[in-house]
Amino acid sequence: MEKREKGKLIIDHTEYTTSLSQRFLARKPYAPPVPGKIQSFIPGTVVEVLVSPGDNVREGDDLVILEAMKMKNRLKSHMEGRVVSVNVTPGDRVAKGVVLVEIS
Amino acid sequence: MALEKKIKELKEKREKMLLGGGEEAIVKQKAMGKNTARERIMSILDAGTFHEYDMFVEHDARDFGMDKKNLPSDGVVIGTGSVHGNPVAVFAQDFTVAGGSLGLMHSRKITKIMDHALKMRIPLIGINDSGGARIQEGVNSLAGYGEIFFRNTISSGVIPQISVILGPCAGGAVYSPALTDFVFVVDNISKMFITGPEVIKTVLGEEISMEDLGGARVHCETTGNAHFFSSSEEECFGQIKRLISFIPRNNQVRADVTEIRPPDAGYDIDKIVPGDPTLPYDVREVIRAVADGSDFFEIQEMYARNMVIGFGRMGGRTVGFVANQPLEMAGVLDVDSSDKAARFIRYCDAFNIPLITFVDLPGYLPGVDQEHAGVIRHGAKVLYAYSEATVPKLTVIIRKAYGGGYIAMSSRHLRADFVFAWPTAEIAVMGPEGAANIIFRKEITSAANPDEVRRQKVEEYREKFANPYVAASRGYVDAVIEPSETRRLLLHGLEVSEKKEVQMPWKKHGIPPF
Numbered sequence: 001m002e003k004r005e006k007g008k009l010i011i012d013h014t015e016y017t018t019s020l021s022q023r024f025l026a027r028k029p030y031a032p033p034v035p036g037k038i039q040s041f042i043p044g045t046v047v048e049v050l051v052s053p054g055d056n057v058r059e060g061d062d063l064v065i066l067e068a069m070k071m072k073n074r075l076k077s078h079m080e081g082r083v084v085s086v087n088v089t090p091g092d093r094v095a096k097g098v099v100l101v102e103i104s
Numbered sequence: 105m106a107l108e109k110k111i112k113e114l115k116e117k118r119e120k121m122l123l124g125g126g127e128e129a130i131v132k133q134k135a136m137g138k139n140t141a142r143e144r145i146m147s148i149l150d151a152g153t154f155h156e157y158d159m160f161v162e163h164d165a166r167d168f169g170m171d172k173k174n175l176p177s178d179g180v181v182i183g184t185g186s187v188h189g190n191p192v193a194v195f196a197q198d199f200t201v202a203g204g205s206l207g208l209m210h211s212r213k214i215t216k217i218m219d220h221a222l223k224m225r226i227p228l229i230g231i232n233d234s235g236g237a238r239i240q241e242g243v244n245s246l247a248g249y250g251e252i253f254f255r256n257t258i259s260s261g262v263i264p265q266i267s268v269i270l271g272p273c274a275g276g277a278v279y280s281p282a283l284t285d286f287v288f289v290v291d292n293i294s295k296m297f298i299t300g301p302e303v304i305k306t307v308l309g310e311e312i313s314m315e316d317l318g319g320a321r322v323h324c325e326t327t328g329n330a331h332f333f334s335s336s337e338e339e340c341f342g343q344i345k346r347l348i349s350f351i352p353r354n355n356q357v358r359a360d361v362t363e364i365r366p367p368d369a370g371y372d373i374d375k376i377v378p379g380d381p382t383l384p385y386d387v388r389e390v391i392r393a394v395a396d397g398s399d400f401f402e403i404q405e406m407y408a409r410n411m412v413i414g415f416g417r418m419g420g421r422t423v424g425f426v427a428n429q430p431l432e433m434a435g436v437l438d439v440d441s442s443d444k445a446a447r448f449i450r451y452c453d454a455f456n457i458p459l460i461t462f463v464d465l466p467g468y469l470p471g472v473d474q475e476h477a478g479v480i481r482h483g484a485k486v487l488y489a490y491s492e493a494t495v496p497k498l499t500v501i502i503r504k505a506y507g508g509g510y511i512a513m514s515s516r517h518l519r520a521d522f523v524f525a526w527p528t529a530e531i532a533v534m535g536p537e538g539a540a541n542i543i544f545r546k547e548i549t550s551a552a553n554p555d556e557v558r559r560q561k562v563e564e565y566r567e568k569f570a571n572p573y574v575a576a577s578r579g580y581v582d583a584v585i586e587p588s589e590t591r592r593l594l595l596h597g598l599e600v601s602e603k604k605e606v607q608m609p610w611k612k613h614g615i616p617p618f
Binding site: 011 | 325471536539603
């Protein structure tokens with residue numbers, strides 16, 4: 001094993017001197033989901049945006065069509081509210097977890 | 105004379121086949137640091153033992169101009185030979201012939217040698233170097249893969265199956281190695297992925313090099329798909345031969361017994377482990393201090409380093425070592441280390457290899473990512489694997505054995521045959537700091553001098569519970585031993601359990617938390 005940097009790991013109030021793995025160091029801090037932020041659940045291409053800022057939407061309304069893996073996925077609103085912002089335009093390629101539409 | 109002429113004709117036919125895809129393709133192969141299929145086989149097998157079959161097999165595809173294409177040996181070499189005098193079956197895809205692409209006859213050759221291996225109960229070594237399915241042969245090519253996967257599965261746990269990735273192995277093809285016991289990869293030569301960088305780029309817009317996506321290092325460090333990393337094909341062949349020296353040829357026999365060698369005098373087992381349970385040390389030093397000749401053959405050295413697994417010998421017989429590694433992540437159990445240990449335990453159990461477990465862990469790794477990655481079901485694999493294993497199970501508790509980690513690491517409760525503890529062992533629900541903070545929370549928070557009281561209570565708990573004697577008083581530990589007695593007791597334990605027999609209830613198969 002190559003020389004690795006020593007770090008500290010705390011488990012049950014006890015501090016251990018040890019090397020920390022890349023996976024541990026790269027972990028993302030947890031962020032609770034925010035209602036109203038409609039995110040891409042899969043990376044893909046935005047084919048069509050069906051709402052504009054100011055529109056009123058109801059639960060189940062289609063917001064965006066996201067093409068991924070040859071499927072045209074309809075992203076629906078899961079709440080009633082007003083569209084605050086639309087962050088994508090047709091043709092945009094988005095990664096997973098990008099906020100596409102915000103609803104208040 | 106007619107006979108002479110016929111023999112000459114055979115020789116010429118052979119010569120032609122032995123050239124594979126021809127001089128030009130061989131030059132290309134060499135330029136990539138790669139050997140030819142037959143060279144690879146001969147580098148692994150004992151000199152002069154390789155016997156090739158199906159050299160003259162031809163495809164009979166008709167579509168897309170295939171009827172005009174002549175593919176020597178249909179792009180794969182199969183045969184039998186021996187390694188260290190033990191018979192093995194082998195196949196090697198020949199990248200110089202149509203990129204080693206897999207068509208119907210190519211796959212029939214592979215399944216033929218797989219059937220041989222299973223029937224003769226000898227190990228199978230598969231060398232993968234192929235661009236993938238031979239698209240011109242359509243669904244016949246897919247059928248070929250399916251037939252291979254089926255045989256990999258049926259042979260699993262009966263004969264050792266070794267996969268060597270010496271070139272591309274992409275798409276569905278990767279599932280054959282994934283179903284086998286050990287996967288060998290070589291830096292800059294091996295490439296394994298389900299979908300390549302091109303597809304990822306067009307579909308998802310993510311750019312990544314082939315090496316970063318599915319190179320040897322990635323599979324050894326990140327994915328855990330590979331078990332042995334090397335820098336050249338020669339080094340890889342050496343590793344394969346060494347592995348074969350440790351394992352039995354099938355699940356009904358034991359591995360070859362070697363001469364008993366004492367550990368090197370350089371390993372002073374009394375001086376390896378710090379008394380303070382929060383300080384690290386390399387647990388492999390402990391393994392080397394007890395193993396014959398201090399020889400330890402580590403598996404998945406670069407993956408989930410907080411768990412160490414590998415083969416060694418004790419009293420001339422192969423054993424499997426499993427050990428928490430305090431050097432990395434304090435030796436915690438987590439998703440990856442649980443997977444790594446559980447699979448190895450099941451391998452050893454399937455092939456009659458006794459298990460020796462060294463315990464020193466603070467418990468499971470806390471964190472949202474671990475919980476959401478399913479540490480419950482992954483951690484359960486370790487419990488399952490140890491519980492179902494009926495080979496001799498010997499456990500040495502070096503220092504910390506806290507909580508669920510204590511139970512999981514081959515404890516008496518999962519039917520370890522012998523559990524030894526060093527005087528430095530702390531077998532308890534958790535470490536003194538954590539326990540005192542919970543048990544004496546009221547006293548601590550209500551005291552005028554909480555820090556002082558906390559210190560007292562931690563010491564009190566440490567004194568009373570952070571030792572091996574509470575567990576020993578219940579018989580959960582068979583003996584508290586000096587570190588220097590470890591090898592003697594392990595050798596004795598192995599000798600006593602040589603003919604161990606356990607009756608398990610009848611079942612078709614269990615349902616492990618895959």
